[in-house]
Amino acid sequence: MTIKEKEQSVMEEFSLFDDWMDKYAYLIELGKELPVIDEKYKDNQHLISGCQSRVWLHAGLEEDKVVFTADSDAVITKGIVSLLIRVLSGHRPDEILDTDMEFLEKIGLKEHLSPTRANGLISMVKQIQLYAKAFQIKLNQ
Amino acid sequence: MPFSVEKIRADFPVLNQKVHGKPLVYLDNAATTQKPVQVINRLSDYYRNENSNVHRGVHLLSQKATEDYEQARTAIANYINAAESKEIIFTRGTTESVNLLATVLEEWVQPGDVILVSAMEHHSNLVPWQQLCRRRSAELKIIPVDSKGILDLEFLKKSLNPQVKLVAVNHISNVLGTINPVKEIVGLAHDAGVPVLIDGAQALAHTKVDVQEIGADFYAFSGHKVYAPMGIGVLYGRQTWMRRLPPYQYGGEMIDRVSFDEVTFNELPYKYEAGTPNVGGVLALETALQYVQKLGIEQIRKHEDLLLEKATNQLLQVEGMKIIGKAPDKTAVLSFLVDGVHPYDLGTLLDQMGVAVRTGYHCAEPLIKQMGLSGTVRASFALYNSEEEVDVFTDAVKKAVNMLR
Numbered sequence: 001m002t003i004k005e006k007e008q009s010v011m012e013e014f015s016l017f018d019d020w021m022d023k024y025a026y027l028i029e030l031g032k033e034l035p036v037i038d039e040k041y042k043d044n045q046h047l048i049s050g051c052q053s054r055v056w057l058h059a060g061l062e063e064d065k066v067v068f069t070a071d072s073d074a075v076i077t078k079g080i081v082s083l084l085i086r087v088l089s090g091h092r093p094d095e096i097l098d099t100d101m102e103f104l105e106k107i108g109l110k111e112h113l114s115p116t117r118a119n120g121l122i123s124m125v126k127q128i129q130l131y132a133k134a135f136q137i138k139l140n141q
Numbered sequence: 142m143p144f145s146v147e148k149i150r151a152d153f154p155v156l157n158q159k160v161h162g163k164p165l166v167y168l169d170n171a172a173t174t175q176k177p178v179q180v181i182n183r184l185s186d187y188y189r190n191e192n193s194n195v196h197r198g199v200h201l202l203s204q205k206a207t208e209d210y211e212q213a214r215t216a217i218a219n220y221i222n223a224a225e226s227k228e229i230i231f232t233r234g235t236t237e238s239v240n241l242l243a244t245v246l247e248e249w250v251q252p253g254d255v256i257l258v259s260a261m262e263h264h265s266n267l268v269p270w271q272q273l274c275r276r277r278s279a280e281l282k283i284i285p286v287d288s289k290g291i292l293d294l295e296f297l298k299k300s301l302n303p304q305v306k307l308v309a310v311n312h313i314s315n316v317l318g319t320i321n322p323v324k325e326i327v328g329l330a331h332d333a334g335v336p337v338l339i340d341g342a343q344a345l346a347h348t349k350v351d352v353q354e355i356g357a358d359f360y361a362f363s364g365h366k367v368y369a370p371m372g373i374g375v376l377y378g379r380q381t382w383m384r385r386l387p388p389y390q391y392g393g394e395m396i397d398r399v400s401f402d403e404v405t406f407n408e409l410p411y412k413y414e415a416g417t418p419n420v421g422g423v424l425a426l427e428t429a430l431q432y433v434q435k436l437g438i439e440q441i442r443k444h445e446d447l448l449l450e451k452a453t454n455q456l457l458q459v460e461g462m463k464i465i466g467k468a469p470d471k472t473a474v475l476s477f478l479v480d481g482v483h484p485y486d487l488g489t490l491l492d493q494m495g496v497a498v499r500t501g502y503h504c505a506e507p508l509i510k511q512m513g514l515s516g517t518v519r520a521s522f523a524l525y526n527s528e529e530e531v532d533v534f535t536d537a538v539k540k541a542v543n544m545l546r
Contacts (some may be wrong), residue, residue, distance in 0.1 A: 020161065020493045025544055028486075052501050052516065053485040073515075074483040075545060076490075112489075 003095055006087045006104040014107035023108070027079030036081045037069040048123045053077045055120035059131035065090050066130065066135050072120065080104070080112055080121060088128060093136035101125060144440045146527045152177040152432075153525050163495030166530045166537075171315050171343060171474055171521035172499055174366045176429070183428040186371055187360035195420055196394050196411075205473050210420050214410070214426035220430045221360065222351040223377055227409040230383070231418050234374035235342040236265040238361035239309075241376055241413065242338060243269035245386040250306045252278040257300055257335075259284040259292055259310045260511060261317060264504045266309055266340040266361075284310070286508065290317035290466040301333035308337045312344035316505045316519065317466030318449070318474030320348065322457065327356040336382065342366055345430075346523065347445060347473045349438050362506040364422060373422030376413070383409050390415035433524075443525045447471045448522045448531050455535035459542055465517050476503075476517040479538075483544045484516045490541035491518075496534050 001009070010136050017023040037046075041058040048055040053074035060067050068089040072078040087103065104110055115121050150156055151424060155175045156164050159498045167175060187209075193202040195210045218226040232238045250256065256270045260283050274281040282300055285293045292310070301308075313320050327337045336358040344350055345367040352360045359382070363371040371478075378386075388395055388406055395415040397405040406412050433441065450476055456462050462481030478484065488500035501516045502509045520534060 021544070024490060024493065028544060052488075053483060074485040076486045 003087060003091055003099050007099075010083055010087060011103055011106050020108075024076065027109075028075050029079075030082045031072075031075035031077070031079035034071075034078065034085075041069070042071060048120045048127055053120055055081060055124045057124055057127055057136070059128070061135050061138070062090075064092050064139055066093055066096060066132055068131075070124065077112070077121060079130040080109060081124065084121075084124070084128070093132040093139065096132040097129060099135065144436065144444055146444070146525065149436070149525050150527070152179065154178060154181075155156060160495050160497070161493050164533075166496045166526075166533050168520040168522065168526065168530070168534060169497045169499050170346070170520065170523035170526075171366070171503075173371065174346060174368050174523050175525065176368055176370065177432055179432055180368060180370065180425045180429045181396055184421050184425040187424050194417055206420055209294060210418070210423055213423045216231070216427045217375065217423075217430060219374075220350075220434065221377060222353050224353060225380060228377055228380050228383070230376045230378060230410045231423055232361075232374045232376050233372055234363040234365065235263075235340060235361045236363075236374075237374035238374055239269050239338070239340065241389045242359055242361070242378070243273045244389055246273065246307065247277070248387070250274070250277045250279050253281050253302070253304065254279040255302075255305045256280070257282050257284055257297065257305055257308045259321070260286040261290070261292070261314045261319065261376070261505065261508050262311060263315055263340065263342065264308070264506070265342075266311060266338075267507070270307070270309055281287050286317075286319075286511075288512070290314065290319045290468040290471070292319070292321055292326075294322070294325065294329070296397060298329055301335055303325065303334065305330075305333065305335045308335055309340065310337075311340040311342070312350070313341075313347060313472065313474075314466070314505075315343050316466065316476055316503045316508060316517070318476070318521075319466060319468040320469040320470040320472055322470075323355050323357065331356065343474070346433070347438075349434075360381055364426040364429065364469070367426075367429055367461040368432060369426040370422050373419050373426050375426075378413075380409055383413065388415070389413055392416055394418075436524060442472065444524060445522045445526075448526055448528065449473060450530060452520065452522075452531045452535060455531065456538060458535075459539055465512065465514070473522045475520045475522075478517055479518075479542050480513065482542055484518045486545050487518050487538070487541050490544060491534075491537050494533075494537040494540065496537045498534075 031134055037056055037058055041057045046056045046058050053072055055072045057070045066083050070081045072081050153175045191206050193206050195207040195391050214229050215226040218229045258270050271281050284297050312323050323339050330337045338359040339357045341362040345362050359380050362375055365371040393416040394411045395407050397407045463478045467474040482523040484500040491498055499519045
């Protein structure tokens, strides 16, 4: 699936929820489910510090695809983290860099990406883009 | 006048709205309080009818603004029972008040001296002193707080000696709700010849403040935490101190005479009010304090204590509930944690249910970390909060915890 197709499928899933409780219950479920990062990467080097919740992010290159794994200490943040990973992981750096993350707005979670939330998510998105950029340079060498 | 929450709420337009489709339950009052129409109107009337610069105009409008401005200073001085209105210095807020003091006390603090602050200070009453100590090679000593949220007065007693140049503590903790025995603290410090600053940011809205009774040398507070607009605050400073200390900023009303080579400075309080002051803010602060006075601070306190007790009891029904801050003298602030539930998650779900609380460190990171926590959820009450809102809040907490577990 392309990033666009994955975004589409996330949006379709979320369109099933008519009220916020179902939506957040689903996010919490996603957050509880995912063992998304190797414990050894949950260190300061991979920590993206938000003042409210913390996010750990690891990126690796498999052939020409970037593979992200991540975690958060807050379960709702972790749910959103898992959505980001699901959409962006396993794609080429240029594809990742072309993505605007608009799907989060469409599923009504844009406020979680606001810098004032200080939950680490916006920094995580920036970090994802930095990794993609770095891998892009590496691949072009 | 009987205390009617319903009537009071009609004075606060902002409360009458929905967030995420639910009626707003505003419980972030320790961060900032909402403003009654009386305050909003005072501010808007000033700009509609009176706006002009104070202290220098010969024209009528300026004279009227100056009169009102100085009259407000007197009213605010009376409200906190300052001996003289010149002891009221207008600032942007508590943070600026503390920074002003930490700047002008520079020479007062010599290498090897000590400044005592409590472990429950807001960053605004910690970092200015930490930085002053750094600049002056002085030592910052921390008065410990026990697990209940009570200040260790024995430590304070033992630590007081001639090397100590200031004790700076808050009147009410913004995290724990603890009401500190400020009068006793001042008494102890004064017995050792040490001046005291009280950070009253959280106090004005919840308790009577009488600076002469407390005996503090300095007392700082913000307007916006007591129903006045943002951007106006007060530093009360005893004139015996403020007359001796150097100016803070230069220019405008703080100048007496000036040539290209020399300058003499104006008298108190103008010496500390460089530049055009926030006249509208001062007038609206006066109105806000009148509003509180009319309802009666004892009545307000009684109402808020009732809300605090009800909320505490109802929260304790939740399994794994931990109340942070159990001082017997406590008001209006309810910090808590639930086992296995991250504060951010809880805050996010409460927001979805229309309940505005704060989560995180509450600008008191060292205190929270010392308690072995990475944050709390904080509900804080004001005079317009109702018992029904407490029910909505505690039901929302129960619902959120069920979702998160």
